[in-house]
Amino acid sequence: MNIGDVAQKAGLPPKTIRYYEDIGLITPLRDTNGYRVFRESDLHKLAFLGRARTLGFTIEDCRTLLALYEDDTRASADVKDLAQAHLAKIEDKITQLESMRDTLSNLVKSCAGDNRPDCPILSDLATGQH
Amino acid sequence: MNIGDVAQKAGLPPKTIRYYEDIGLITPLRDTNGYRVFRESDLHKLAFLGRARTLGFTIEDCRTLLALYEDDTRASADVKDLAQAHLAKIEDKITQLESMRDTLSNLVKSCAGDNRPDCPILSDLATGQH
DNA sequence: GATAGGGCCTCCAGTCGCTGGAAGGTCAAG
DNA sequence: CTTGACCTTCCAGCGACTGGAGGCCCTATC
Structure with missing residues (x-):
């Protein structure tokens, strides 16, 4: 091939x-x-x-996973540990992104989105106040 | 300063x-x-x-946000559009990560995690079969 | 005045996992 | 014999920093 x-x-x-x-x-x-x-x-x-x-x-x-896969004497615990650590990282990322999403969606909701300049999104970024 | x-x-x-x-x-x-x-x-x-x-x-x-912030003649719609597009990307990422999380957590649950070599995580990666 | 320490400077390289592109060799079809 | 699709290598770039080397500056203490 x-x-x-x-x-x-x-x-x-x-x-x-x-x-x-x-x-x-x-x-x-x-x-x-x-x-x-x-x-x-x-x-x-x-x-x-x-x-x-x-x-x-x-x-x-x-x-590492490939190496474990090719080693018949591996302990499944090693694979599980790796997967679990990775899972934890993913969960952290999700939590982080959800927090961004929540803040952002509130800001988006509160913004008129018209042709006037007043914008709570920018105000928030400027002052850190919600 | x-x-x-x-x-x-x-x-x-x-x-x-x-x-x-x-x-x-x-x-x-x-x-x-x-x-x-x-x-x-x-x-x-x-x-x-x-x-x-x-x-x-x-x-x-x-x-872009900084430029909009410093432009008093901006339209809040431009800010909102930017924020909304970004929000959509975040939501996509969350969805993706959640799918990873779900698959992974099922795999982790199904793995004994002992000192024997049998491991459904590796089997799944090897075959794509759940 | 010498020295020690911290803070500041620039510049270069590395991170991660590819991806694009240039320049060129190979192969099968028409 | 040419076209076009495939394959090769090598180098550069993405995003958003981060680490480190090598060196200047400033203040305080002896």
């Missing part, structure tokens, strides 16, 4: 796949013409990576 | 303030010794920027 095929199948752009090789997440073979040659196992890893990234794991987390 | 004082008052690191000058958000004066000299108006702008950033506005949004 060439990079285009595997990109299609894994649902990742070729650029991303080359990048993953660069940082050592995968090591496809090479044809005599210099083209990358992907085995099934490479495709499998790429799909794994794609899903892990979709769940928001960092690249370094993905590296 | 020197950068240290204004950093304290505005709640922003000196590095960030220098960066804001670099990209033209503020233009403090200079003392004969080369030190930046901040006026009240600079402090005010920095506080404004800090609050806008806290609400998640991008730097370019902040630039």
